[in-house]
Amino acid sequence: MASLRGQLTLRGCVIGLVGCIVITASSVYTALKLGALPWPIVFAAIISLFFLRALGSRSLNEANVTHTIMSSGAMVAGGLAFTIPGAWMLGLADEISIPEILVVTLGGVALGLVCTGLLRRYFIEEARLEFPMGIAAAETLKAGSAGGKVGKKLFGTMGLAGLYTALKNFVPGIPAIFLGNVSIPGVAFGIYNSPMMLAVGFLVGTGAVMAWFAGAVFANFGIMVGGTAAGLWTTEAAGGIVSSLGMGLMMGCGFTVILKNILPAGVRALRRTLAERRGNAAGADVGAAGAAGAAASNAVALEGEEPLVGQGASRCDGAGASAGSIVGACGGAAIHGGAAPTAAASAPRGVAGLAALLVATAALALCLALGVHPLVSVAVVALTFVTTAMSAQSVGQTGIDPMEIFGLIVLLLVAAFSATAQAALFLIAAFVAVACGLAGDVMNDFKAGHVLGTSSAAQMTGQAIGAVVGSFVAVAVVVLLLGAYGPDVFGVGKEFVAAQASVVATMVSGVPSVEAFAIGIAAGMALQWAGLPAMMIGLGVYLPFYMSFTAFLGAMAKATFDAVQKRRQAGLSSDQRAQRQADAQETGLVVASGVLGGESIVGVILATLAVFAA
Template sequence: MDNQQDRASWRGQLTLRGVIIGCIGCVIITASSAYTALKLGALPWPIVFAAIVSLFFLKLVSKGKTSLNEANVTHTIMSAGAMVAGGLAFTIPGAWMLGLGDQVSFGEVLIVALAGTGLGLVATAIIHRHFIIDTDLEFPMGASAAETLRATEAGGKTGKRLFTSMGIAGVYAVLRDAFGVLPQMLAQLAIPGVTFGIYNSPMMICVGFLVGGVAVIWWFAGAVLANFGIIVGGSAAGLWTADAAQGIVKSLGMGLMMGSGLAVVLKDILPQVASIARGVKSDASSQDGTQSLVTGSVRTDAGTFAVILAAIVLLICMGLGLGPIEAIVVVLLTFVTTAMSAQSCGQTGIDPMEIFGLIVLLIVAAFSDVQQVQLFFIAGIVAVACGLAGDVMNDFKAGHILGTNARAQWIGQAIGGILGAIVAAAVMMTLYQAYGADAFGPGKAFVSAQASVVATMVSGIPSVSAFVIGLVAGIALYWAGLPAMMLGLGVYLPFYMSFTASLGALLAWIMKRVRASKNASLPEAERAAKEADAQEAGLVVASGMLGGESIVGVIIALISVVAGLAA
């Protein structure tokens, strides 16, 4: 494909009507996401919801003359701002909780949002090929969006499976979240220091179902090690208190994930620098949209990225008061953490963006005497970048499945991300001005759970030795070909999340064994066909469950925003 054909391809998918529809949806979803993240301490992925809404309105305005690729690019724009809002909501309110509200202005929050968005966009353009093409990770939310678009377009058996499962999960979520008929947790046990139970969430079960296999085994192993080895076992042995054990666990988990992220960059990303440099030297243009996502020329892309990064460093220094060394360190570490975010989203569908913000915050605090409020700005930049990276990579996965031009998606993500940064910053500061600092924190009107954790960690890493052990172990495990990121997630996340995901993986294993036993006597060709149909059905139903709960989460958020403004 030459450059003229390539331009025609992506411009046919990134349309004016798609941009307009995407931007309107982006404003609404970003505002609702900011409110939800602050109010509920959680943020459902809006990708599937945005995909359905995009296809519906495109068909409406074009009288049915649209394509799945145009809808995919449109929903990329629409969903981009949600995770930018999450990155801000999961970090910045921590400064308000510590009484630093008078040191946080709209301009500074906007700079944090724009800097994180810019870093996320540059990083994902660079790592796109590795995570989407070379490693072909699952990215369950992106795959769910692709399956939803296909089913919406095609209908038939696939459509019935998908929308039936979406409806069941949606009704379930309404009964649980809107009416309180169903509990949030099942089978809870009072174990000191351990949140034991089953998260009553079809989405979490389906994440484990889709990921399955060895990855979930390591995930669950990390949870068992942290909760029953370090917290329960260590406390019972008198090595430390339960509170101290939780600090050790958090530090170890962050170290494992940081080590895994560093290893990804050192082992998988840096070796590609040579090929990228050769492309820059020859001014090679991308033939398949996987090497140059911005301009079509690797050399021009490299120059564009250099200018963007220099501008971000300058913006951080002048707008947030950080020194040039600190700003450069933040930028460099953000590239590491976006790779970690991509790895996590690709394997689990979970993007612990505030964890990555905490990691960089603590590293900068270890060598630089920056002000407390600046630490929150650092965490916000990283969290926004990682949140956007998770959304971008899921969108890229959907595009890879559907054959969407990656450049069109990246440009769409840039439009939605920048618009989302402005909207998210405005909503955050509006809520702060309306309700005051006393409305944010555990037990308050806006629980801001993640930001509360950031606030408590600003004083430093609870256990430096555990963090260092995790860092070294994360690098070594990944280099040995073992899923260190999954182990780290299991160590860091609450036990109930890991346990619930493992139940989903166990369900997938049982169903596979039952099918194998049932079809054992069939001829090989017929057995293979039935297995393929069953796998497709499982993917579609699980995707529907993911989509149903996430769609209802966004709708409930929209209702909450309207109700909150009315009050």
């Protein structure tokens, strides 16, 4: 393992924590405002490299650990934003206290860290899943040159976006939605006056946003306008059908990820583990025989002949095996280092003890915060282990972390087999979503670390620091927004759309159209199984049309930007073209991230001012 020295540093922690506070706060706002949360990993990698180089550091591993700290709070924020506001939509704001939210968040973080620590070796070193965002972060750190131009682009666009956001709020006459006066029954038509939404479309990419927009067109102009005009249903009924269908599509996608990707991988892992145990048992017998044979051959060996000890060593793959299993599997190959297994075995016991303590703490936190039966807490913790593995598998193969779907699955199971109060169900969903969201971020970071040779211990330590700080920041911002605007601004078609939390609220309170929901689940499973982006289609069906249309315009801006860059690069050599492409991609990423960050940060500042004004 690489040393922590020079990787987990004081300056890196300071830079990472400042960035963590900013990114976590903006992530809460973004998730609630737009119903989506882009991965901040590559953005954090660029910023970490920029500031460390400004301080004279050229270490990619230090930058990698710094960006791990910086991005660790974002998915914690997503886990909260995608679940807790659903309780406010049902009028349960007074039944969930700030300490309860904080305890559940910290419990989810603790369990998420334990699970990813246990899963890292399998998913990163053995299964070798892609984890595309982790690879992107590693390649960004390797190829990026974060100089003064990067800082000017980033902070310049952040400043402009923040200034525009402030003007929207303080200058009368600036509409929230352009073309909002176009009247189409049942369709919230227009262009969202939000640079952040354009940036999301730019960052997500043309293909995914096209699927998103296709879902929006089908729902609004197919079901809503077409179905109503044909006399199949009323506008009000069409609204229930559309929302139920969108929820079903997103849940169907989550189920398919489990059935297609996660469960088969789990079965393969179980078979491999059983095979390894059988091999280890056989290896122990061979090892004993090998030791005896070694002694005999050493006694009679002729000059120039070598004893037959440890010939299997070159074939023994140590990945995922403890020192003791290596000895058994290699049939006595480690006899010459007999003291090493004992020393190596002590560290895993200490780590296991810490992991057990964190798991027990998480279960106790659930009991105290939710007031539920201890068996329910134990069941939730056990199910969270399963869903965290599902999350890691999903992120590794698709780059998507449907954390709220996993939280919803556990919520529904608990509701089906216990008399748990509605408010406690939302806290359970938040607990699971935080753990799963953090797992996706951690595994991406581990993938980047594996590529760069970063110490996993340094990354895990940094992740824990950032996640704990991010927990306090995320809870503070969620509570701040609630205090500033009240519970009535959360929900589809309102100031904070909170689409995922709305799905959770709907599942707790009742689905408007069970038939459309069932069709959506079936269609989502079929589309995802066929390799089509069911989650994005479902998001388009569910969200208001003006949001999807604005994201579509952002994706078109990305397509135009790429086309212009391609024309400019015509006639260049392959090396020059590759460098120009990398520079253009970095510019687009930094500018779009700056726009997203600028509006979201100013949005949080405005919410803070509103609280003090009240």
